[in-house]
Amino acid sequence: MADPIDKATSTPPATLGEGCLSRYDPDDLSAEDGTEFPGARELWETLHPEDEDLGPVETSGQTTPKPA
Secondary structure: OOOHHHHHOOOOOOEEOOHHHOEEOHHHOOHHHOOOOOOHHHHHHHHOHHHHHHOOEEEOOEEEOOOO
16 A cells, blocks of 8 residues: 555656756646746736836846836
8 A cells, every 4th residue: 555645745846957056947847836827917016016117127137118
């Protein structure tokens, strides 16, 4: 008989890199892992209304204009 405690464990997705550069492997992630969050922008704007007039948003060295 299998150990019932084995059913209560989880396994993280595969990772790439080591140390500070360690990150989850995008090819190993799926909707089951909760990688999609379509309401993220709306939640951010609800939690940070004062940020609306800051202009373009900079992410990873690229400037992206905020949607109107």
